[in-house]
Amino acid sequence: MSPKTVPNTATLPTESLPRTDAGVVLADGGRVATVGGSPTVIALVFLSLVLATVLSVYLAVRLYRGYRAGGGRGMLLLGVGLVLLTTVPMLLRLALSNVGGVETVWQETIVTACQLVGLVVILGVIHGRR
Amino acid sequence: MVAVDPAAVLFATALATAVVGLVVAGYAYRGYRRNDSLAMFYLAIGIGLIAAGPVVVSYGLAPLLSLSDAASLLGVLWVTIAGLVAILYSLEGT
Numbered sequence: 001m002s003p004k005t006v007p008n009t010a011t012l013p014t015e016s017l018p019r020t021d022a023g024v025v026l027a028d029g030g031r032v033a034t035v036g037g038s039p040t041v042i043a044l045v046f047l048s049l050v051l052a053t054v055l056s057v058y059l060a061v062r063l064y065r066g067y068r069a070g071g072g073r074g075m076l077l078l079g080v081g082l083v084l085l086t087t088v089p090m091l092l093r094l095a096l097s098n099v100g101g102v103e104t105v106w107q108e109t110i111v112t113a114c115q116l117v118g119l120v121v122i123l124g125v126i127h128g129r130r
Numbered sequence: 131m132v133a134v135d136p137a138a139v140l141f142a143t144a145l146a147t148a149v150v151g152l153v154v155a156g157y158a159y160r161g162y163r164r165n166d167s168l169a170m171f172y173l174a175i176g177i178g179l180i181a182a183g184p185v186v187v188s189y190g191l192a193p194l195l196s197l198s199d200a201a202s203l204l205g206v207l208w209v210t211i212a213g214l215v216a217i218l219y220s221l222e223g224t
Contacts, residue, residue: 045203086210
């Protein structure tokens with residue numbers, strides 16, 4: 001077999017190769033982030049995402065316990081606002097990046113809009129008390 | 131139908147979130163000044179970081195330092211974690 005028949009892939013222009021999605025498949029099999037970057041940064045992103053989610057869920061539990069221990073309507077609404085600002089957006093980030101089909105820019109818009117609603121609820125509580 | 135630029139929608143939403151977040155943080159900061167309440171101080175820091183931090187990272191630091199998407203997302207997550215720790219500290223530590 002002549003060496004000429006073996007296609008030399010090393011000389012193929014990389015630009016012509018079909019580009020694959022830059023999504024990162026992590027240990028859980030989910031596409032956590034459709035981002036490009038070094039493996040170290042990607043690993044840090046994943047760890048930070050988990051840490052932020054755990055902290056935000058703990059905050060929600062803490063707020064709920066505080067309310068159960070004797071909180072009024074104001075405290076309940078303040079808690080709902082803080083959960084919409086922190087917990088729900090983190091869970092949405094995790095969920096939306098794993099379902100696929102939602103563009104990253106829309107994922108971020110949904111997350112940010114949820115935070116905005118939370119802040120408006122908190123603002124409403126502050127104004128209601130005046 | 132007018133085509134909506136997703137990036138513009140995201141920017142407007144993020145900007146509105148940052149502005150409202152800073153207003154809420156401002157109220158909490160005033161509460162701290164008025165009542166000398168450390169809990170309100172850390173709440174102000176936490177809400178400010180969570181609402182305005184990501185905008186500063188995504189639209190300020192990322193283009194300034196030519197950060198990759200992953201590095202930018204990491205920055206957003208870190209300011210969010212710092213904000214969460216501040217809010218938790220305002221509830222538990224003060």
